[in-house]
Amino acid sequence: MFVGRRMKRDLVTVPPGASLSEAARLLKANRIHHLPVVEGRKLLGIVTDTDLRNATLRGAAGEVGGAPRTVEEVMTRDVVTLSPGDTIDDAMLVLCRQRFGALPVVDGDRLVGIVAKADVLAALLETLDIEGVGVRLEVILPRDMGEVTRLSATLRELPVEVRSLVLAPHGKDQYAAFVRVATIDASGVRDRLRGKKFDVAELSDFYEPG
């Protein structure tokens, strides 16, 4: 999945000469934390609510040079960016490892979008269909596509709609299959799967009550 499909395109930006209070107002009004600083479409830097807060604190402490007044003075110039051709995986890795909140997306030096943590989480929610109707079952399989095929064949026989199926590594030689089924009778499905000798994890296998 490419960043270009997930990024936000209607951007809130500021010119470098904008005042700090103007920047603060924009952040608050749009309920965001990151403002790309642009000249035309060209990305010059990024300013976050943390930058603004630190600047205000510096000003209050009466540091040499006085309080900064424009966005240009406080923005980060050396911005980590993505390109529309990068993938959501790239975005996840950068966001997670470097602990950023949002990444501007640039095509050359032209700003075309922004990807925030929430956008990446939304992609994950959709993939796992977490907001959709259904129940998640967790089936532990040997690492053998034959077993995966058998599982899908078994699910096909059941009178239920499968909303999503995610296969994840589980230890060294097993898969965990996360199946989301749209039926209220999840225990019936569990029983049928167990009847076909599948290892359906008990809730307690994943969740230990305190």
Added chain:
Amino acid sequence: MAADGTRGWGPGGPYAERDITEGFDRLIAANRLFGAELNPSVLKKSGKGAPFLVRKPPPRHRMLALWQDLFEHRVAPGELLALLSIEVHGMAHGDGLLLFGRDRLLYDCQILQGGEAVGHLTLDFYRERDRIVPFLPFPTRPGHRVVFIEGISLTRQSTGYASALFRRYERLFHDLGFHLFRLKASLSVGKYYWAKEGFDCSDRKQFQEIRDRLWDLAWRLDLPVAEQEVRRLTHMSDVAAFRGDIKIPVWRDKEGYYTLERDAAHPEEFLFPLGKAFLLGSEPWDGHKVIYTDTPRRTALVWSDKYLSHGTPVGHPEGLKRLTALREAIRREGLLSSLIVTEPYLPGMEAVHAVHAPTYLEEFREAVARGDRYFATRDCAIGAGSYEAALLAAGGVMAGIDAVFSGRSDNAFCAVRPPGHHAGRATAMGFCFVNNVAVGAAYARSAYGVARVCILDWDAHHGNGTQDLFEEDPGTLFASLHEHPSFCYPGTGRRMDRGKGAGTGATLNVPLPPHAGDREMIDAFEREVVPAIEAFRPELILLSAGFDAHRDDPIADLECTEKAYVHMTRRVLEIADRHCGGRVVSVLEGGYRVDSFVASALAHIRTLQGREETPCSSAGG
């Protein structure tokens, strides 16, 4: 033993056997106590007042045994006669007799006005025998103590005498420890007033006719009454109170009888409210009344055999076995006679359209008519009677709301099928087609002007349909306790969902982790749900009462027992007492393992009646 001096009026016992026997002797000497034929149908009344084919009194030990069985010696024989001969509305009892049958005691007297006999009253005191094995006539054990009005007649019109007398009697029988006070009489005596007190027509067919005639009258007089309003009448007391805002003329004769048609014999014209006028002017009917002297709350049970016509395939968890087993258990436990059985009615489509899209209902109807095996999703299996049953389930909640608002019952349990809380405006899912509580809430709003409705949903599954329908409505508090959506169908109902727009804050989701039991359930209920309902100050509480959070239920992973349901029901009633006159209408949702479902539902119903004896479980204790 000395009389209990703290109570001015009522039995003074318990007494020693010797006192009772002496009481018998004194009455026999005064010619006030006799024996009588054992079978009441053999008891013969002669034309005017001379009452029974009486016999010599039976042996003392037999009389004593019956007295013990009926009264536990709480009252002495002479005292009972005195307590029964109450003077109300200037009318007294004369020639009062106690007659001993083999298994019952009779009270027979003249009704006197100014020394002149104007009527006659016979009461029957007996004890029901309950079968120990349901389908065998024997063996049996002693059941409810019953007072039965064998007959009452008055030769003179006496407005309100019967109601006043029975009101006093009801109190007396309560103090004597009787369970039921039954009447069966031609309602020519005080018919309107009796109807108002809760008389019902013993013959359902006759009642349908009465309803049809009421509709004919409204039609003939061209009154602004919708057919739907008449159709939803399920009880005689509703007829009496029907459309008090419309006044119609009735004519009265010299003796005080009324008619709806003017003629020479009925010259005097009166304007009465529609329902009252109709009953006063109609023919006498046979009625019965059950007075629940051992139940602090009168609970209506909404029930119809048509709920069984929603057929689901064998092995489907939401099968009709749920309801047949519940009904059988209600019978077996002897609860039926203490419940005010209420019939549901098919709601007008405008009531259902308040909640569901007309196109959606039409698709549902067509799917049923085509003979489809399921509608919308494989979970929602359907059969030939499913469409009607689903509408009737919503109509059942409306009938329960009618019962509670008309004062016929204090609260109601609607044993409906199919369930409703997953059904959204245009979605069927999770065995649900029509959102019964939602239709009920909308109906309470339009028919009774209720502004603030609380819907409490303790089904183990989140009531996503109900939430979707009301999430923007600040006038409906939707509070749901359910298994956490990450583990359980339908995967919604997260804590952060608190309503939308103007309705923000009027949705409360309390997810419970898998394997949570009574303690966790009751804790969460007390900590989060109770304060929210208290703060909301509802005018009506609707319960989405599913019983699938039970530890034996296969469809969810919670580990509650009947105890949690008893606790929550008690607390809901108590909150309802404080905020909305005890108005609670409980609507059946899930609960799929028949034995645990039946046990839980029974405990819930008993608690609604205020007769569940399980000790109160305190929160967190």
